[in-house]
Amino acid sequence: MAEKVTIATVARHAQVSRQTVSNVINAPQLVRPETRQRVQDAIVALGYRANQAARQMRTGRSRLIAVRIEPTRDGINGTVLDRFLHGLTETAEASGYRVMLYTAPDVDREIAAYGDLLSAYELDGFVITGTDHGDPRTAWLAEREIPFVTFGRPWDHPHAHSWVDVDGAAGTAEATAHLVTAGHHRTGFIGWPAGSGVGDDRRAGWRRALLDAGMDPDGLDVQTEDGIAEGARAARELLGRPVPPSALVCASDSLALGALQTLRSAGTAVPVIGFDDTPVAAAVGLSSVSQPLGDAAARCVDLLTDLLDGPHRDPRQVLLRPALVLRHPA
Template identity: 40%
Template structure:
């Protein structure tokens, strides 16, 4: 008989067989798996070796029925285009799965039904099925209806992004204002005196913080800040999100003798518009116009020149979310406020 044939099929061994092979009781095997601190070290070593040798896999469904714990966290995934996915959120998902796995947890992805925008029915369906112990939300807004719905449901949750002041402060976020203040200081240290800021939708709280942090530090350093004019002459309007509108707005900003010598963008995708606008005006990124992005997505390293950008600590964010969520699942009292993490400026050739 071959070695492969002799080896027990993974998951086919019962706990009783492990107990007999190890010369202990069924309860001792259970304690070794679920509460090893209750088992003497020499016994624990013998049971652990037997479990590995026989390929025993605990019945997770039975454990869930007995304890009520599913060891699964639900992640309400943002609606995205599979042919043009958001690289930041893809990186966040990788970090979340790793952080959950380190705690013995799985991540179950779900989202609203195709063609619908309201996530509440999908949340209700998942909770009714009792498939998860808690929820992770991302891209959270100040008065986010998802947060209000989850709070009413009573399910443990953790949010990537700050919840409103009247909501439970179960969130992890970066210090967006401090990050862009560092960008402004970096440009000032490079000798720039007139700088631009290109933001996305002004209603997004993280983008508002990035703009505010950049402007505050620029003012402190004596820099002049200019922004592209959008619909009605107001900076930061929705028109920048239309194809080509952002590039045209930045090109207008770069024309004339008073053009900025550096431009900070509120995201790496917006920085791509700046690259295109700079080149369309016959200028060179990094030499004539310094450019800085935000998020440090993989594309930054492949641009020419490579893009200076703010890197989010995605593993630390994910680990903080998992710890915060599991504390609630275990009935522990979570911290009174959210967790704010610093970001890191990664300097490359685009900022001179």
């Protein structure tokens, strides 16, 4: 069993004091290059790694960021979190941070969890997913000046804090434009009920694309809750209208999948494009709008480390473009 290697061990080995070793690590410019090299050699030779607990106790910083792992709701959209988490962990590691998970059944308990995490582990920051209008969590964190970045825009105050988001409107607009270019002058939309930032945004993209192409979006969309059954029902409704759409863009893969079922059983050749590019879409050959989750996660870490390392940086925002993934149904 290897002996514990502390900063004192390194100091002895390199014939310098503890402080010099500490300086080599935290403020290398203070140390003469020759000495610095000797210390660094010792660090490598001994396999020294700073004890985070001790460092944290002195500095009050843990180099730990927290992310909530949600109970997989739908299942279909669950993989979104999965890919996001992986990207987050990878980028965080590169910046010398680690990702810690926590769960919370609801918003109140989540805020309670912040207290636990902060006082027990002195977490440096949070990455918050799935924000909505007037989110109490961001208010709580902002009030206490705890660094955080959200994945998802604060729709009511766009510049309130740092966030990363994917331009959903651009995604649905691209999907719509693709269908319009392919000759579908009546491209419909199945989306969520008005009121959710994300849902409204995705509908707006479809609308804008149609208007840009000189077409009238009226009567070509349906609002429904998310889900396969709901998507199927919405598609039936659209097809039953006096002037049915000849192509469909959906706010989610779940809705798109439901729509596909309806269309298949009706024997109608109406192309459908979903949103999120979930494995299900890939499996059944559904075209979909793919969110660059790895990038999004990386930018989240970037913004957060900016807040943590930089001296009082202003909040920054990043809006990423999704990509349209075209497939041919099997």
